[in-house]
Amino acid sequence: xxxxxxxIRRELSLAWARGGGALLAxxxxxxxxxxxxxxxxxxxxxxxxxxxxxxxxxxxxxxxxSLDRMFERDFDDGALDLLALGPxxxxxxxxxxxxxxxxxSGAPLSIAAPVVAVALGARPxxxxxxxxxAALGGLAFAFLGGTGAALALASRRGGVLIAVIxxxxxxxxxxxxxxxxxNFADRLPWITAVSxxxxxxxxxxxxxxxxxxxxxxNAQS
Amino acid sequence: xxxxxxxxxxxMAFSRWAAPILALVAAGLxxxxxxxxxxxxxxxxQGDTVKIMFIxxxxxxxxxxxxxxxxxxxxxxxxxxxxLADAAARAVAPLGAAFTGVALVxxxxxxxxxxxxxxxxxxxxxxxxxVLFLLFLGYLALRASIDDEAxxxxxxxxxxxxxxxxxxxxxxxxxxWNTLHQGESVMRAGGSxxxxxxxxxxxxxxxGYSAAFGALWLARIRSEVWRRRATSLALRAALA
Amino acid sequence: MISALKIEDLAIxxxxxxxxxxxxxxxxAGEAVALIGANxxxxxxxxxxxxxxxxxxxxxxxxxxxxxxxxxDDARRAVCHMVGHQxxxxxxxxxxxxxxxxxxxxxxxEPAALAAxxxxxxxxxxxxxxxxxxxxxxxxxxxxRIIASPRALWLxxxxxxxxxxxxxxxxxxLMTEHLDGGGMILAAVHDxxxxxxxxxxxxx
Numbered sequence: 001x002x003x004x005x006x007x008i009r010r011e012l013s014l015a016w017a018r019g020g021g022a023l024l025a026x027x028x029x030x031x032x033x034x035x036x037x038x039x040x041x042x043x044x045x046x047x048x049x050x051x052x053x054x055x056x057x058x059x060x061x062x063x064x065x066s067l068d069r070m071f072e073r074d075f076d077d078g079a080l081d082l083l084a085l086g087p088x089x090x091x092x093x094x095x096x097x098x099x100x101x102x103x104x105s106g107a108p109l110s111i112a113a114p115v116v117a118v119a120l121g122a123r124p125x126x127x128x129x130x131x132x133x134a135a136l137g138g139l140a141f142a143f144l145g146g147t148g149a150a151l152a153l154a155s156r157r158g159g160v161l162i163a164v165i166x167x168x169x170x171x172x173x174x175x176x177x178x179x180x181x182x183n184f185a186d187r188l189p190w191i192t193a194v195s196x197x198x199x200x201x202x203x204x205x206x207x208x209x210x211x212x213x214x215x216x217x218n219a220q221s
Numbered sequence: 222x223x224x225x226x227x228x229x230x231x232x233m234a235f236s237r238w239a240a241p242i243l244a245l246v247a248a249g250l251x252x253x254x255x256x257x258x259x260x261x262x263x264x265x266x267q268g269d270t271v272k273i274m275f276i277x278x279x280x281x282x283x284x285x286x287x288x289x290x291x292x293x294x295x296x297x298x299x300x301x302x303x304x305l306a307d308a309a310a311r312a313v314a315p316l317g318a319a320f321t322g323v324a325l326v327x328x329x330x331x332x333x334x335x336x337x338x339x340x341x342x343x344x345x346x347x348x349x350x351x352v353l354f355l356l357f358l359g360y361l362a363l364r365a366s367i368d369d370e371a372x373x374x375x376x377x378x379x380x381x382x383x384x385x386x387x388x389x390x391x392x393x394x395x396x397x398w399n400t401l402h403q404g405e406s407v408m409r410a411g412g413s414x415x416x417x418x419x420x421x422x423x424x425x426x427x428x429g430y431s432a433a434f435g436a437l438w439l440a441r442i443r444s445e446v447w448r449r450r451a452t453s454l455a456l457r458a459a460l461a
Numbered sequence: 462m463i464s465a466l467k468i469e470d471l472a473i474x475x476x477x478x479x480x481x482x483x484x485x486x487x488x489x490a491g492e493a494v495a496l497i498g499a500n501x502x503x504x505x506x507x508x509x510x511x512x513x514x515x516x517x518x519x520x521x522x523x524x525x526x527x528x529x530x531x532x533x534d535d536a537r538r539a540v541c542h543m544v545g546h547q548x549x550x551x552x553x554x555x556x557x558x559x560x561x562x563x564x565x566x567x568x569x570x571e572p573a574a575l576a577a578x579x580x581x582x583x584x585x586x587x588x589x590x591x592x593x594x595x596x597x598x599x600x601x602x603x604x605x606r607i608i609a610s611p612r613a614l615w616l617x618x619x620x621x622x623x624x625x626x627x628x629x630x631x632x633x634x635l636m637t638e639h640l641d642g643g644g645m646i647l648a649a650v651h652d653x654x655x656x657x658x659x660x661x662x663x664x665x
Contacts, residue, residue, distance in 0.1 A: 221514055
């Protein structure tokens with residue numbers, strides 16, 4: 001087993017154990033989505049009009065939930081020092097952490113998203129695109145969120161600070177994903193929106209690890 | 222010019238004169254721009270409300286420019302580890318947030334008579350400025366929540382660079398989003414064919430705002446340098 | 462493998478305060494150095510600078526291999542073991558998982574990790590979660606990691622603090638073996654180490 005696999009296994013198991021793993025994110029997502037009909041009233045037409053958009057927003061919020069523990073635990077117990085002295089650069093460690101975060105929260109959320117959206121009144125035809133957008137967008141959320149989590153390491157304030165840093169950066173994926181979902185549902189051209197979302201997610205995967213590693217080194221110094 | 226000014230002593234000597242001169246230039250340009258602008262004929266559609274443009278549009282320009290300056294200063298500080306660049310980044314962030322705030326408030330005031338609402342999501346530029354405001358807030362929040370000054374500076378620099386890379390994407394994604402959701406009929410404020418009677422005061426005010434921004438920035442960098450000197454003097458006195 | 466660590470005219474600053482200046486030290490293969498100094502003198506900071514976590518404001522750190530100086534960052538990844546105040550162990554995971562991960566991550570393997578656990582007398586603890594272990598047991602688990610994966614330079618920060626007398630003697634034996642095999646030890650200590658070492662004081 002290569003050292004990369006060793007790292008991936010550790011990060012997955014830690015991410016799974018972190019605050020209830022998938023259950024927590026999906027639980028928050030569903031509970032927050034339930035608030036929508038409770039606040040807007042049960043009229044199907046009104047709910048259907050906003051269902052996809054609300055699903056998408058709540059999804060981005062749910063993916064911010066367990067971010068604060070991503071680097072903080074390793075930082076607090078000294079494991080980050082150990083990770084920094086390993087054979088792989090800290091950039092790779094950061095990327096693996098984000099992928100693990102996506103696997104335990106982004107992937108289950110992208111399965112839950114179409115179900116929730118349809119339950120709120122979105123047309124079932126839109127379900128596949130909601131799944132794709134949630135999976136791709138979740139990747140961008142995880143990597144941008146990881147950047148916020150790494151930057152907040154030195155502050156010991158976590159949670160809300162990460163959200164304030166990260167949410168404005170989420171503007172492009174939220175726009176691209178929302179457009180993909182609504183265009184697909186309305187049978188309009190959706191290729192552009194999905195391509196932009198995928199390109200943005202890949203750019204995050206490629207670039208943010210450098211910012212995360214820099215932020216970790218800064219916190220360690 | 223940057224390398225010459227990187228020396229703090231030379232910067233202090235330079236900015237001591239440059240800041241007040243820029244302030245005077247700013248006062249003259251803004252005064253001229255507003256005088257011409259307020260005396261311009263009312264727009265045939267917007268009436269006198271078009272004149273808010275001379276306050277609003279330059280503020281939005283300078284807000285964008287301030288974020289670019291923040292990113293540039295952060296980059297220099299991160300790569301060359303220069304203390305003055307960090308002071309410049311620290312000094313520009315609240316300034317940028319303030320100009321962004323002015324752009325938002327005046328945009329909203331302009332929107333009320335034009336659209337009959339204080340805020341309309343149909344104006345992509347205003348939405349971009351709003352996101353810019355949130356980016357500034359995130360930067361300030363991060364910087365304020367880290368006690369260790371050196372670590373806070375470094376983390377804030379990284380965030381500024383991430384924001385700088387993201388800013389054009391945010392800007393174009395918001396514009397693209399706007400074209401997707403046509404439907405609300407929104408007047409495009411200050412379109413490409415702006416009559417010279419409006420364009421001249423607008424450009425004058427823009428140049429004046431930029432000069433004012435420069436003057437305020439220099440003054441804030443100066444006070445940041447003084448603050449650091451005071452801190453290290455106090456520390457030295459305490460340890461002596 | 463490195464044959465020497467050379468520290469020249471090092472200066473380290475924390476916040477506004479310069480901890481020390483002009484600190485020089487050379488450690489050759491087979492040599493152990495005990496760093497002493499008052500609280501806050503900069504012992505931990507020096508160790509962290511050697512490990513690459515702190516950037517010195519002046520001076521140089523050189524890892525010297527068989528063919529001359531090595532690129533510092535690559536050398537650190539290959540030769541440094543660091544055991545600090547925190548042991549880097551996750552409270553919620555089993556000792557076995559943690560030890561095997563840490564050993565593999567730093568270049569060892571599972572049999573070596575289990576053998577190291579046996580050396581340190583913690584085999585029976587391996588199936589427990591880390592959170593139920595005492596401070597001394599955790600420290601032995603952390604030390605098992607550095608036995609399991611051979612790296613030349615041990616950077617130890619108060620390695621003996623939580624250990625009882627028997628464990629201290631055992632760690633002394635392990636240190637001697639490490640030095641006999643051409644290893645190096647740089648340890649920040651208040652209590653003397655159980656082996657013969659060169660003592661260097663950090664003065665601010």
